[in-house]
Amino acid sequence: MSAVEVVGLTKQFTRRQGRRRERVAALDGVSFTIARGECVAILGQNGSGKSTLVRVLSTLLLHDGGSVRVYGHDVVREERAVRRLVNRVSVEASFFKRLSAGENLAYAARFYGMGPAETRRRIPEILASVGFPAKRSKAPMEDLSRGMQQKVALARALLTSPTLLLLDEPTTGLDPRSKREVQEFIRRLRSAHETSTLLCTHDMVEAEALAARVGILDGGRLLALDTPAAIRRRYGATTLEDAFLAATGRALEDDVEEEEAA
């Protein structure tokens, strides 16, 4: 059984154009699988459908067509079972800013069935494992640097022992040192826990360094999904960046229109 099995996934949103409303495809017939313990990176511009894909897998968004299964569980019909297996780290660390790292982690831990005694034991261990200094664990999150906050976000994901980790641009906006630390932690997490990972990123180097296979998502369509070497060969490119340009006709840094509109 695959960790993730996505077949013909479609999702449209309604967008206002003056007085008119039109349907815009955010995901258009996307199909792929992720094997147990595998890391797959999805490259795409802003608005290409990466976040929509992550939110469907997180059970935060209902898709229009196709099917999505996580460890054999349907994300709509078996929502609770999927939620037990999945956690994520996004570009924004997203915490209660006045609460400390420890309080925010305890809040998250309770939802996954962790009682006070277990939390008291595990939170310091996990914070230490991501390189978060113990003396800052009682400081409000708003007093921590962005890199520190992202480490707490990783600790939150790890605390729940996810078997599928969704990483939505986890290092965007971090300084080079924090970025390296976060990437190193993701590597360690995968090797220690056999966690399956979907990494959505802008960063070609990060994708190549962390993922076994790389996909190119453009306008909601998955144009390619293969090993980095095979992708380069397919598009006759020497770098992934050139391959992306050849596949989409645009550089990765270019923005396309936002895919989500109410």
Added chain:
Amino acid sequence: MRATVEAVRLQGIALVGVVERNAYLVKRYGFWELAFFAWTVANTLTVVFIAKGIDATGGTLDVERETASLLIGAVIWSYLGIVFETLTETVAWERWEGTIEYTFMAPLARSVHLLGMGAFAVLYGVLRTAALFAVVALFFGLAFPNADFAAALVLLAVASVSFVGVGMVTAILPLISPEKGAQLGFIAQGMLLVVSGVYYPVDVMPGWMQAIATISPATYALHGIRATLLNGAGLGDVWGDLWPLLLLGAISIPLGLAVFRAGERYAKRNGKLKRSG
């Protein structure tokens, strides 16, 4: 059987987590809690002074009794405000902090999530309104010599079930309208209390408003609590208020959950279950 017990245990831990997080927030916003409490005291005093004002301008009324009656109305208004505000924060605060996606993708049942918010609202509301009641009663030298406080608390507890149910309905509004949804919760609170006899008897209102009052849990809570605190009525004496509250509670919680679930489904279909927009 063992799986069911384990599932219940896990949801119980999650429920405690919701209550605990709210307690952390109260602690971390301690200064603001004091400021809001001072505002509520001031607000309540302005209402309760009305009886003394009427007496001073030549009106005839039992000042002490009317002062006490207005105090009860103001305290219940404040309590209802806390319950609604806390339930509305289920979505509104999480959205503002950006944590909403993490909370809503966690494996806790939505009913447990909302009941956790309701449980905290009731605990916190009872403590804060008890303090408000004591401060204002002390200010006016009100003694309540005949009061049956235990019966009043039972009525408030039973009424709270309905208040939480109605609060669940308003809690979904910030998800559907991120900009104005939270304010719509205040409108619902106002609508409920205008027909419920918060500062005046229900029978002074037009007939159509009295008809609406019969389905408002606040009507029975206010009538019953006034009877227990002002006349010393026991639980048996206020059965006429208690059974409608039990009935409304039994209806409002499933109704609140169903409305919230429908709203959540709408938000998930239309991409609104996210930190912004």
